[in-house]
Amino acid sequence: TQLLEQSPQFLSIQEGENLTVYCNSSSVFSSLQWYRQEPGEGPVLLVTVVTGGEVKKLKRLTFQFGDARKDSSLHITAAQTGDTGLYLCAGATTSGTYKYIFGTGTRLKVLA
Amino acid sequence: DSGVTQTPKHLITATGQRVTLRCSPRSGDLSVYWYQQSLDQGLQFLIQYYNGEERAKGNILERFSAQQFPDLHSELNLSSLELGDSALYFCASSEGGVAGGYEQYFGPGTRLTVT
Numbered sequence: 001t002q003l004l005e006q007s008p009q010f011l012s013i014q015e016g017e018n019l020t021v022y023c024n025s026s027s028v029f030s031s032l033q034w035y036r037q038e039p040g041e042g043p044v045l046l047v048t049v050v051t052g053g054e055v056k057k058l059k060r061l062t063f064q065f066g067d068a069r070k071d072s073s074l075h076i077t078a079a080q081t082g083d084t085g086l087y088l089c090a091g092a093t094t095s096g097t098y099k100y101i102f103g104t105g106t107r108l109k110v111l112a
Numbered sequence: 113d114s115g116v117t118q119t120p121k122h123l124i125t126a127t128g129q130r131v132t133l134r135c136s137p138r139s140g141d142l143s144v145y146w147y148q149q150s151l152d153q154g155l156q157f158l159i160q161y162y163n164g165e166e167r168a169k170g171n172i173l174e175r176f177s178a179q180q181f182p183d184l185h186s187e188l189n190l191s192s193l194e195l196g197d198s199a200l201y202f203c204a205s206s207e208g209g210v211a212g213g214y215e216q217y218f219g220p221g222t223r224l225t226v227t
Contacts, residue, residue, distance in 0.1 A: 040221075041221070100160075101157065102155040102156075105155075
């Protein structure tokens with residue numbers, strides 16, 4: 001079974017702090033996506049990374065795809081209360097039955 | 113607003129019953145994906161349809177079935193419902209149907225409660 005492990009599972013920080021969320025697997029993915037989900041709503045796509053080593057920036061968010069395309073990280077600079085939510089990574093794979101695998105999630109709370 | 117619509121938003125039913133969840137993809141998207149999200153299992157991929165045909169299967173139970181119609185909307189049918197089927201069910205759509213590089217856009221979900 002292919003798994004995507006995210007760490008940390010929970011994170012509570014003060015506004016203005018920096019943080020990094022990790023997404024790891026033993027499997028290779030053809031692409032990887034990051035989502036943010038608010039309670040009771042559907043996940044909202046933040047970014048897609050495709051190439052090993054790729055780095056993408058979205059304002060204060062920096063996403064990196066590992067060289068071997070097995071892992072990814074999300075770094076948030078100067079966190080704001082509006083960053084609070086559940087962060088999910090999702091890997092796309094063409095091997096086996098599963099095509100899209102979601103990570104276990106990181107629940108972030110940014111305190112004012 | 114992602115452009116993906118799902119109905120109903122909430123559904124409460126009894127064990128043993130059958131329900132149908134409906135999804136309309138974003139305009140122009142040919143693929144529809146169904147996911148189940150529960151507190152202890154996270155977001156689980158169920159099934160994908162591309163232009164009316166089944167493209168990929170995940171952890172979908174035999175009691176569950178889905179189809180995509182010529183107008184590209186999709187329905188997820190859940191039968192012989194059990195308490196453990198209570199969850200959020202999400203539909204997502206994407207332009208293409210091949211894994212890798214096609215971005216998925218999620219609907220608001222249907223919250224199913226089985227009593």
